[in-house]
Amino acid sequence: MLSLILQLIAAIFFTGIIIRTKSIFSGRKGPGILQPIKDVIRLFKKSAVYSETTSFIFQIAPTVYFSSVIMAMLVIPFGQSKGIISFNGDFIFFAYVLALGKFFSIISAMDTGSSFEGMGASREALYSMFAEPAFFILMGSLALLTGHTSFQEIFSALHIGSYITYALAILATFVLLMIAMIENSRMPIDDPKTHLELTMIHEVMILDNSGFDLGLILTTGYLKFAMYGALIVNLYIGVIPYGFTIPLFFIIQFLMAFMIGTIESFMARFRMGHNAQFIFALTSVSLLIFFGALLILGKFL
Amino acid sequence: MNYITIINNQTIALSTIPEIDYDTFFELNTGFMIDHAERHCVNYFGYKTGDKIKLICCIADDDKHEIYVSSCLYDNTSVITAFTSKLLCFEKYEREIHENFGINYEGHPWLKPVRYPFNRFDQLKTIANYPFYSIESEELHEVGVGPIHAGVIEPGHFRFICNGEQILHLEIQLGYQHRGIEQLFLEKKKLLQKVSLAENIAGDTVVGHTTAFSHIWESICGFEISGDIAFARTLALELERIAIHTGDLSAVCTDVAYQLGSSVFGRLRTPVINFMQEWCGNRLSKGLIRPGSNQFPFDKALADKLKLVLDEFEPDFNEMCKQLFKLPSASSRFERTGVVSYEDVLSVNTVGMAARMSGLNRDIRTSHPYLCYPELQHQPIIKHHGDVYSRVQIRKSEVQQSIKYIRKLLENIPELNNQYNELKTPQADSFAIALVEAWRGEICHCAITGKKGELLLYKIKDPSFHNWMALALSVRNNEISDFPICNKSFNLSYCGHDL
Numbered sequence: 001m002l003s004l005i006l007q008l009i010a011a012i013f014f015t016g017i018i019i020r021t022k023s024i025f026s027g028r029k030g031p032g033i034l035q036p037i038k039d040v041i042r043l044f045k046k047s048a049v050y051s052e053t054t055s056f057i058f059q060i061a062p063t064v065y066f067s068s069v070i071m072a073m074l075v076i077p078f079g080q081s082k083g084i085i086s087f088n089g090d091f092i093f094f095a096y097v098l099a100l101g102k103f104f105s106i107i108s109a110m111d112t113g114s115s116f117e118g119m120g121a122s123r124e125a126l127y128s129m130f131a132e133p134a135f136f137i138l139m140g141s142l143a144l145l146t147g148h149t150s151f152q153e154i155f156s157a158l159h160i161g162s163y164i165t166y167a168l169a170i171l172a173t174f175v176l177l178m179i180a181m182i183e184n185s186r187m188p189i190d191d192p193k194t195h196l197e198l199t200m201i202h203e204v205m206i207l208d209n210s211g212f213d214l215g216l217i218l219t220t221g222y223l224k225f226a227m228y229g230a231l232i233v234n235l236y237i238g239v240i241p242y243g244f245t246i247p248l249f250f251i252i253q254f255l256m257a258f259m260i261g262t263i264e265s266f267m268a269r270f271r272m273g274h275n276a277q278f279i280f281a282l283t284s285v286s287l288l289i290f291f292g293a294l295l296i297l298g299k300f301l
Numbered sequence: 302m303n304y305i306t307i308i309n310n311q312t313i314a315l316s317t318i319p320e321i322d323y324d325t326f327f328e329l330n331t332g333f334m335i336d337h338a339e340r341h342c343v344n345y346f347g348y349k350t351g352d353k354i355k356l357i358c359c360i361a362d363d364d365k366h367e368i369y370v371s372s373c374l375y376d377n378t379s380v381i382t383a384f385t386s387k388l389l390c391f392e393k394y395e396r397e398i399h400e401n402f403g404i405n406y407e408g409h410p411w412l413k414p415v416r417y418p419f420n421r422f423d424q425l426k427t428i429a430n431y432p433f434y435s436i437e438s439e440e441l442h443e444v445g446v447g448p449i450h451a452g453v454i455e456p457g458h459f460r461f462i463c464n465g466e467q468i469l470h471l472e473i474q475l476g477y478q479h480r481g482i483e484q485l486f487l488e489k490k491k492l493l494q495k496v497s498l499a500e501n502i503a504g505d506t507v508v509g510h511t512t513a514f515s516h517i518w519e520s521i522c523g524f525e526i527s528g529d530i531a532f533a534r535t536l537a538l539e540l541e542r543i544a545i546h547t548g549d550l551s552a553v554c555t556d557v558a559y560q561l562g563s564s565v566f567g568r569l570r571t572p573v574i575n576f577m578q579e580w581c582g583n584r585l586s587k588g589l590i591r592p593g594s595n596q597f598p599f600d601k602a603l604a605d606k607l608k609l610v611l612d613e614f615e616p617d618f619n620e621m622c623k624q625l626f627k628l629p630s631a632s633s634r635f636e637r638t639g640v641v642s643y644e645d646v647l648s649v650n651t652v653g654m655a656a657r658m659s660g661l662n663r664d665i666r667t668s669h670p671y672l673c674y675p676e677l678q679h680q681p682i683i684k685h686h687g688d689v690y691s692r693v694q695i696r697k698s699e700v701q702q703s704i705k706y707i708r709k710l711l712e713n714i715p716e717l718n719n720q721y722n723e724l725k726t727p728q729a730d731s732f733a734i735a736l737v738e739a740w741r742g743e744i745c746h747c748a749i750t751g752k753k754g755e756l757l758l759y760k761i762k763d764p765s766f767h768n769w770m771a772l773a774l775s776v777r778n779n780e781i782s783d784f785p786i787c788n789k790s791f792n793l794s795y796c797g798h799d800l
Contacts, residue, residue, distance in 0.1 A: 026564035115444045119466075119781070188630065191558035195451045196785040198444075199556075268557035268630040271638075272466060272782040 003078035003230060006246070010253045011219075011226035012037055017254060018186075021261025036222065043215030051208055053113050061108030062213040066220045068101025073227050077152035079237040079245050088149045091139045095132070098183075101220075102128055109205035116197045120204035123272070127189065127201070130279040131182045137286035138175050141168075141293040155234040168292045171285055173232050177256065178282050180228035184221055187264040189275050199272070229253040303329050304371035309669035312520045312733040315749060318357065318372045323381050326373035330358045331387045339363045341650050341663065343736060343745045345384075345394040347402055348758045353377065354402050359734060359747065363668035368734060377402060383409035390650030393766060400426070416476040416799045418484075431474050433460050440464055444781065448477050455795035459784075466780045471773045478799035486759035492518070492592065492724075500587050503763060503797035508534070508541040509739025510761075511590040513746040516671065516735035518592040521727040521750060528715035530595045535673040536710055537577075537586055539703040542740040544573040546696040547618065549792050553693055554625065556786045557634040565621045572610050579606065593724040598717045608711060611704055622697045635690035639775035639787035642687060646771060653742015654695050655768040655791060659687035665738035677706050687775075692790040699740075727754035741794065742768065763797030 016033035023030020032038075050059060074084040075094045083090075106125055109117040143149050145168075146157035159165070182189050185202030197204050206217050233252045237245040270278060303321050307313055321329070334340050345358045353376050360369045375381065384391035386408025398404055399412045403422030406412060411434075414426045435443070441464055448456040456477035462470040485498055499514035500507050512534050519526060547570040554562030574584040581589035581597045589597055625631055641651075646659045656663035664681035666674045682698045684691035727750050737744045742764030751757040772791045776784050 022560060026560050027568070028564070115442065118442075119444070187558055194556075194558065196556065197451055198446065198784050199782040264558070265560045268554075268559040268628060268634055270630065271634055272780050274633070 001084060002081045002242075003076050003083050004073060006078060006249055007073055007076065007223070007226045007230050010229055010250065011222040014225045014229070014253060014257050015222050017257035018261045018264070021258050022265050025262065025265035036218070040215045040218050040222075043218065044212055046211035046215075048209070048211035048213045051112060054108075054111050054208070057104075058108045058111045058208070059213075061104040061111075062209060062216040062220075064104040065101040066216045068097050068104075069220045069223050069227065071097045073223060073230075075151060076227060076230050077155060077234060078230070078249070079234070079242070080152075080156055080239060082152045086150055086152050090150045091143075091154075094151070095135055095139075099128070099132075105205060105217075112208045114208065116200075116204045117207060119198075120201055123201045123275075124185075124205060127182055127275060127279055130276055131179050131282065134175055134279075134282035134286045135179055137283065137290050138172055141286070141290040142172070144290075145293040145296060151234070155237075156239060158235065158238060164292055164296055168289050168296075169235050171289050171292070172235055175282055175285050175289070176228060176232050176235075177259075178279075180225065180232075180256075181260065182279055183228070184224055186260055188267060188269045189279070191269045225257075226253065229256050232256065304369045306367050306369055307734065308367060309665070309671055309734070309736045310516045310520050312523075312728060312731050313370075314728075315730045315732050318370050318732060320355075320372050320374055323356075323373050323375055326356065326358070326371060327382060327384065329371055330360060331384055333360045333369060334388055334390075337362075338647055338661065341652075342390060342394070343368065343743065344734070344747050344760055344762050345391060345398075346747070346758075346760045347375075347398045347404075348749070349402070350374070354398075354404065356398070357732075357747075359745075361669060361736070363662070366669055368669070368736075370732070370734075375404070377404060380405040380407050382407055385409045389648045390767070393770070414476065416479040418479060419481060428474075428476055431458075433474070434462075434470065434472050436462055436470070441469065457795050461776075461781060461784070463781055466782065468776050468779055468781050468784065471776050471784075473769050473773050475769065475795060475798050478796040480796070480800065482800045483759050483761060487756050490755075496591055502761060502800065503765075503794040504585065505545055505794065506541070506739045506741060506744070506763070506797065507586045508537045508590060509737055509741075509744050510746075510763075511586075512538060512672075512739075513735045513737040513744045515590055515592040516737065517733050517746050517748045518727070519724070520733045520735065521731060521748060521754075522593070522724045523728065524593050524724055527595075527718040529598065529718050531672045532710065532715050533595055533597070533599050534590060535677075536599065536707060537589055538672075538737070538739065539707050539710075540573060540577060541586060542703045543614075543700050543707075544570050544577075545740045545792075546700045547573065549789070550622075550625075550693065550696055552789050552792070553689075553786065554631075556789050557631055559625070559628065559631055562621060562625050562631070565617070569614055569618055569621070572614060576607055576610050579603070595717070599714060600717075601714065604711050604714055607707070611707065615701075615704055618700065626694075626697075632690070634783075634786060635693055636688060637686075638689045638783050639779055639790065640686065640688045641771050641775045643685075645774050646687065649767055649770045649774065651742075651768050651771045653738065653740075653764045653768070654692060654699075655742060655764070655771045657681055657683050658691040658695055660685040663743065665736045665743050669736050671737065673710065677709060679706075689786055689790040727756075729754045739764065741765065741792070741797075761800055763794055763800075765793040765795075765798040768793050769798060 013033055015036040020030045020033055072094050075090045077083045106121045109121040142154050146154050148154050148157055190201040209217055233249045303319055305318050340360055340362050343359045343361045347354045347356045353374050356373045358371055383395050383406035385395055395406055395409055396412055397415045400414050400421050417428050441462055444461040446459040448458045458474040460472045461468050482502055486495055489495055499511045502510040547566050551563050551566030577586045578584045580603055641659055643659045646656050646661050652663050660683055662681055662683055666679040667681055682695055684695055729750055729752050731750050733748045735746045745762040747760040749758040775787050
């Protein structure tokens with residue numbers, strides 16, 4: 001329960017902080033931190049417009065997408081406190097419930113029959129597919145290291161103490177951060193600010209969504225960020241008391257948002273063809289973690 | 302002689318242009334250009350005289366600084382061989398002539414409509430049934446973009462044929478912006494109305510088009526421009542170049558999602574256009590240039606302000622360029638993206654930046670000098686790779702060059718000439734041509750006057766007319782997601798093409 005509440009609070013500020021960081025770096029004052037939430041509230045008050053060429057898939061997809069992320073958030077623990085749902089192998093549930101949401105958002109994009117959305121859907125599917133092994137090798141190695149298979153048990157058994165574990169934690173943070181960027185279609189994979197349909201990935205898939213549906217999709221994006229942030233925080237907090245970990249949670253979330261804002265300010269995005277290469281390289285970073293885990297367990301060589 | 306040799310901004314009697322039969326006309330003009338990279342066609346058009354069509358072709362020789370004009374009277378009965386059968390660069394001119402008069406060409410690959418004028422020959426050819434090139438295949442898919450632009454700028458339709466993410470072919474359909482500008486030039490009788498029209502041919506090239514119109518008009522009226530007018534126009538042309546190039550650099554950065562470049566270049570453009578506001582009351586320089594007069598004399602006080610603006614502009618601009626060109630993620634987007642080879646730019650006959658990016662030296666400032674350019678001893682900036690990187694580099698170097706020229710010009714501000722000659726009435730039955738190198742490239746205006754000195758024909762060729770084809774060629778075999786950056790690196794005009 002604690003974990004869910006913290007994630008929801010973080011989600012309110014996360015995107016606002018990214019936007020504000022970017023504004024300040026480009027010499028502008030920028031909108032208030034709560035502007036993204038205000039936008040969503042405005043959208044929630046509107047009704048959706050549906051194209052005549054779409055079917056019921058297009059209408060249910062935003063809801064499925066939204067609920068899949070909520071389900072995934074329920075699994076995430078916070079240190080000692082379990083997530084609302086917790087069972088052995090819940091990290092597999094986590095990955096595939098997210099995949100279900102993504103599947104619906106992809107078929108809903110195809111449902112519109114627009115050539116742009118078809119392209120966006122194919123890119124999204126490709127990049128998620130490449131990101132999947134990285135996540136599983138990472139979580140698999142951690143499970144191997146700790147001997148547990150649920151998020152809460154893995155994270156509370158994870159003691160960062162030796163040099164190798166420091167290295168593992170840094171690599172794992174990197175992998176999770178990059179997966180978060182890919183899943184949320186941020187730079188350098190995708191540019192959420194662009195108005196050019198041909199270069200979009202996630203944005204182009206939701207071109208036809210409007211009103212309430214669009215609001216749901218945007219909210220889902222904010223939630224996803226906070227969710228991945230929470231996952232990263234969990235790598236570090238272990239059994240530390242809440243008095244320290246709750247502030248730490250917000251500091252890490254803030255740093256993550258600030259970092260994303262900084263990357264987006266001072267770098268150009270990748271060429272589309274290089275994305276697949278970049279994402280696939282994450283898998284090899286995950287493999288490093290796997291070998292590290294084997295090394296610690298003494299099973300290597 | 303089958304042709305007459307003139308220079309830039311010259312007016313000649315219409316009767317001095319030799320009229321030859323079509324076969325000689327064809328041999329002459331294709332002969333001029335085949336294997337002569339230094340020659341290019343600056344304008345080729347037709348107009349109705351009685352029930353016949355007079356075709357006039359103007360070929361410019363960049364080395365000899367001359368323009369060869371020849372004409373042909375064609376009765377529109379027989380089928381004639383298209384110039385395009387030998388030289389692809391005539392493709393668009395002949396499409397336009399065919400669209401207007403229904404001339405039957407043979408040897409032209411596809412006489413598609415260009416801009417759907419109101420009085421076109423075949424009224425059945427409408428914007429809705431444009432014949433797109435298509436390829437039947439299971440593997441390929443078509444992507445149509447527009448006519449409404451994602452950034453809601455100007456309308457144009459782009460039809461891509463793609464194999465997955467890779468573009469095989471791009472076809473660009475324009476004509477949505479056609480306003481009948483050339484016809485309006487004939488209908489509007491007051492000079493002020495005509496200048497306002499010239500200012501609105503393309504909103505981003507106000508100085509370029511107005512200068513071209515002013516040169517034509519002054520040339521027809523036999524008006525000799527004084528030093529202060531030439532000074533003001535040269536200065537305005539270079540300032541326009543700085544402003545638009547800087548804005549384009551900002552837009553290119555936006556397209557690769559490089560926020561720092563986008564906002565810094567965007568900020569740098571503002572003081573330059575604000576200076577135009579101070580000078581002439583309009584940030585886009587509307588109202589600055591008028592035939593036969595110097596509306597807004599440039600004085601010492603303005604010169605000091607301009608120096609101040611440039612002193613602040615230059616270090617920031619140079620630093621931002623340095624940052625941009627050393628940023629690996631930006632270079633990886635620019636380099637080897639949207640390459641157009643030398644052979645391609647030559648066969649398309651692109652002008653301006655779109656030619657200089659691939660090593661083709663096309664710059665009216667040196668090849669057909671006018672205003673203060675002879676004194677500035679302009680050296681065109683030439684790149685050789687023809688990719689986005691070259692186009693961005695040209696912009697950077699041209700801005701730096703323009704700053705250098707402006708500083709040089711400011712050293713010696715000419716005295717205001719108070720004794721203006723009145724503009725005389727335009728000469729009757731004459732032909733005039735004016736070439737101006739605007740920021741985008743060569744602008745060519747041609748005018749023909751009638752018996753009372755009234756305009757009988759006004760022909761405008763914006764650099765975009767040919768350069769759109771270079772864009773279509775540049776994206777072949779590139780990723781479709783690189784199209785926006787290619788497009789922005791050319792930054793072509795829709796209304797300049799559609800007129």
